[in-house]
Amino acid sequence: MRILGIETSCDETGIAVYDDEDGILSHRLYSQIAVHADYGGVVPELASRDHVRKTIPLIKEVLADANLTPDDLDGVAYTAGPGLVGALLVGCSIGRSLAYGWDLPAVPVHHMEGHLLAPMLEDDVPEFPFVALLVSGGHTMLVRVDGIGHYELLGESVDDAAGEAFDKTAKLLGLDYPGGPALSKMAENGVKGRFKFPRPMTDRPGLDFSFSGLKTATATAIRKEIALNSKMDEQTHADVAYAFQEAVVDTLAIKCRRALEQCQLKRLVIAGGVSANISLREKLEQVTQKLGGQVYYPRPEFCTDNGAMIAFAGMQRLKAQLDEGNNTDLTFKATPRWPLDTLAPV
Numbered sequence: 001m002r003i004l005g006i007e008t009s010c011d012e013t014g015i016a017v018y019d020d021e022d023g024i025l026s027h028r029l030y031s032q033i034a035v036h037a038d039y040g041g042v043v044p045e046l047a048s049r050d051h052v053r054k055t056i057p058l059i060k061e062v063l064a065d066a067n068l069t070p071d072d073l074d075g076v077a078y079t080a081g082p083g084l085v086g087a088l089l090v091g092c093s094i095g096r097s098l099a100y101g102w103d104l105p106a107v108p109v110h111h112m113e114g115h116l117l118a119p120m121l122e123d124d125v126p127e128f129p130f131v132a133l134l135v136s137g138g139h140t141m142l143v144r145v146d147g148i149g150h151y152e153l154l155g156e157s158v159d160d161a162a163g164e165a166f167d168k169t170a171k172l173l174g175l176d177y178p179g180g181p182a183l184s185k186m187a188e189n190g191v192k193g194r195f196k197f198p199r200p201m202t203d204r205p206g207l208d209f210s211f212s213g214l215k216t217a218t219a220t221a222i223r224k225e226i227a228l229n230s231k232m233d234e235q236t237h238a239d240v241a242y243a244f245q246e247a248v249v250d251t252l253a254i255k256c257r258r259a260l261e262q263c264q265l266k267r268l269v270i271a272g273g274v275s276a277n278i279s280l281r282e283k284l285e286q287v288t289q290k291l292g293g294q295v296y297y298p299r300p301e302f303c304t305d306n307g308a309m310i311a312f313a314g315m316q317r318l319k320a321q322l323d324e325g326n327n328t329d330l331t332f333k334a335t336p337r338w339p340l341d342t343l344a345p346v
């Protein structure tokens with residue numbers, strides 16, 4: 001079976017075709033970074049308008065790349081939430097309309113389930129059950145995963161998401177949006193130990209996170225440095241970036257180890273934009289190795305938003321939907337806030 005996947009929840013238009021025997025047949029991504037760069041963050045209305053311009057041309061390109069016509073498809077999956085409501089509505093309306101026009105089942109997909117299942121597009125597929133750390137621009141969650149749709153939320157951020165903290169701190173360091181990858185590059189030249197930031201909420205039990213204080217600690221360090229030396233030189237920028245990244249990575253690693261121990265599991269999955277971070281991957285390799293387990297993550301291009309993960313999650317949901325007699329409902333709904341643990345088990 002083959003399915004088209006459409007992702008438009010934020011600032012990337014991602015389109016892909018997934019085949020349940022041959023894997024991803026074709027995928028394309030259009031990033032709106034240039035559209036939002038001048039504003040230092042995503043402008044929702046501009047995001048929606050750009051998805052309107054890009055979604056259908058990209059679908060045509062993806063089908064042409066794979067040498068397919070709509071007759072070769074068995075369903076159309078689209079991200080229905082969570083995300084920006086206007087951006088979501090573009091993918092939902094195009095996805096639902098194409099499914100109607102092509103006489104195919106339409107499959108609404110949860111964006112974070114897409115991220116969560118993205119490591120399954122790789123050769124070494126994690127077996128259930130496992131613990132998943134979902135770290136993106138909008139979410140930081142630890143989830144116990146016993147199967148598709150069998151999700152137990154173990155902990156989440158009480159304020160900023162990890163990616164959001166990367167982006168806000170990067171801005172303080174004068175880096176362009178989205179700052180996560182740029183901050184991580186800057187940290188490569190940083191010296192360990194010059195700055196030391198807290199590991200929030202690690203000194204008490206529990207699996208929740210808080211990252212907003214870390215951003216404030218960074219801002220204070222920068223202010224002190226400027227008061228002392230009247231400027232921030234290049235090395236100081238790199239040293240602050242290093243200490244910030246080290247604090248985020250350590251905090252995530254401490255909570256991942258705690259979650260694995262609490263669930264008595266050894267398999268850890270990491271997904272979402274921040275899972276592209278090399279330092280985080282290396283640290284979690286060490287943590288899982290010490291526990292005699294393994295860490296699984298998607299290739300870098302499938303860590304950040306993409307259509308492939310929506311096509312893959314959509315295929316799992318399509319099969320369940322067909323078993324239940326398919327969904328012939330012609331309405332569609334964009335759900336900007338949508339808890340992951342409310343999804344139906346498959």
Ligand code: KG4
Nearest residue numbers: 136137138163180181273274276277304305
């Ligand atoms: O999953 P994603 O593409 O979008 C959301 O669903 O939010 O994640 C984007 C986030 C941004 O905050 C971005 O700065 C961060 O992921 N990110 C990184 C890296 N690559 C992307 N953060 C740290 N290091 C990276 N290499």
Ligand code: ZN
Nearest residue numbers: 115136304305
């Ligand atoms: Zn995402």
